[in-house]
Amino acid sequence: MFFIVGTCFLALLSVTLFMLWAHERITNKRITPRAKIEEYWDSEERRKHQRFDKDLEVEYSVEKKSHLKPGRTINVSGGGMKLLIDEKLPEGSIMDIKAYIPEKKKVVEVEAEVVWIKDAQDQDSFGKRLFHCGVKFIALKEPAHTHLADILHG
DSSP, X not given: OHHXXXXXXXXXXXXXXXXXXXXXXXHHHHHSOSSOOOOOOOSSOOSSSOOEEOOOEEEEEETTOSOOEEEEEEEEOSSEEEEEESSOOOTTOEEEEEXXXXXXXXXXXXXXXXXXXXXXXXXXXXXXXXXXXXXXXXXXXXXXXXXHHHHHHO
């Protein structure tokens, strides 16, 4: 007798738990969103440092070579810059850059890494292809911090 009552109780408990589980699944399906948000940004500027449009003359060398090549900045920030150069560099290349500030007669010297590079629609005066190159600063040579602050806030 005890065995039959115990078996009936277990069967009733199992049916009740199954019904609760099924009800919870149905309820959660109604609440669960159907789309997955992969990226969301609530601001205009997504970068860590704000960019400032500055057209400065630069000279750079790649991978510690002694030959300096000319270029220009498109914009500058506290963490990097966008350059206009005449060669397509591989991502990850290390550049030594000298940016000239003519109104203050100062030079900002930085070591930077190429993060991205894209074809620019422009050509130089000789018809040579130009490239936009995004670099992030690795090291700023003193007194580059103050000169960079002068560029950005002055």
